[in-house]
Amino acid sequence: MSKKVLILKSSITGLLAVFLFTFFISKNKSETYEVLTKLNSNCPPGFKKNANNECIAQNLYMQYNSPNGLGVGGLQTGLPEIRDGFSPQQIDLGRYLFFDPILSGDGSMSCASCHNPEKGFSDGQKTSLGNNHQKLKRAAPSLWNVAYLKKLFWDGRATSLEEQMQEPLFSKIEMNNTPDNLLNKLNSIKEYQQMFAEAFPDRAINSEIKLNEIYKSIAAFQSSLISLNSKYDRYAHGYHDALNDNEIEGMNVFRSFVARCAECHTPPLFTNQQFAVIGTPEPNGIQFDPGAQITFKDSTLRGAFKVPSLRNIEKTAPYMHSGNFATLRETVEFYTQGRGHAVPKNENLIIHWHIWEPNLTAYELDRLVDFLKTLTDETFTPKIPNTLPSGLKPSV
Ligand code: HEC
């Protein structure tokens, strides 16, 4: 082989090597330049993703088609319609927003400050503490299974999650923010800009974060808080060993026509979503709360409150709209102390016909409490984000 040919050959292999090398480098480089996804693309447990990237609720109650709300009924009854169909990215973005104190005017308080996952998405207070520790009028309800509710707040004054959240966000005595300040703050954070672009891919490129996108994401997150796999549920689906004898006795009292609990706290949601005057007392020194009378401008609803779901009730003491009862035992005892016994003398309330004088024994009250504790299921508790795009500490 001549010298010339040798040089030619080796330079060709050299060129080839250089070419392959740059090819790999550039390929690797282009991978690192790909848009990093910041949000989870999987649906949370309890949901299944469809072809449109929507999370659709899945649960064993879907096999029963008897409608909810038919009185005491059987245990194998369907649930009311759920608000689902959000994308996994919207749900995940909502999780960051829910825990981020950047949502409040002075950056001190998040939704989770009053709806703490460790306290059944309530806050352990009789009535919540707002901006500057001001005492609010009512207790923070749990948010478990809130996607099934048609009316929100104790007095039903909001009809969607989006409408509801504007009250705490912009109330002076709660998160004390303004729509303009909220938008300015979020739009100044690059990571949130990227996350909103990912959660709302159909909007124009480089568009600003909008209020309805914030509301939708938080609503999506709240709608993912599903608790339907308690000991009680396993029993209801036919696994009879899930409840012990005491708990079954309690369930039978709960469903009996003497106690009538299930008439209002109707399974499987443990609320019929109606408003009822049951005559619960306010704590000492607190003014009478007219409740749903104001919302519906109906004097027969004076002192009426939304029948709350009893799911995870073990976790959300103290109880009732004003947090007047410290324990579940005290709460169930209220129902057997006589119709209207706690109504102030100057009030003439129209107590609901299912509130009567069941004369339950101390033994039966204990069993009711045993039963209520079988409604605990926190297996789908979401993870609190470790860090937030705002750089603030997630506050609970
Ligand atoms: C300062 C405490 C506090 C903060 C902060 C707060 N909430 Fe609440 N939340 C409450 C109280 C108290 C109620 C009940 C008020 C009433 O019924 O009049 C409530 C009611 C609700 C309800 C209605 C539940 C039902 O069963 O009717 C939802 C949903 C809710 N809050 C979500 C949120 C979201 C989302 C945020 C953040 C944007 C938030 N809350 C911030 C205290 C708070």
Ligand code: HEC
């Ligand atoms: C007429 C409908 C009705 C019946 C019957 C009824 N409840 Fe209630 N329940 C309500 C309403 C309304 C509230 C909220 C009242 C308030 O906040 O002042 C409530 C609240 C509760 C709470 C507190 C929930 C919370 O989140 O703080 C528990 C526990 C409870 N009920 C258990 C029972 C049991 C046990 C029985 C049967 C002995 C029963 N209820 C019968 C309507 C009813």
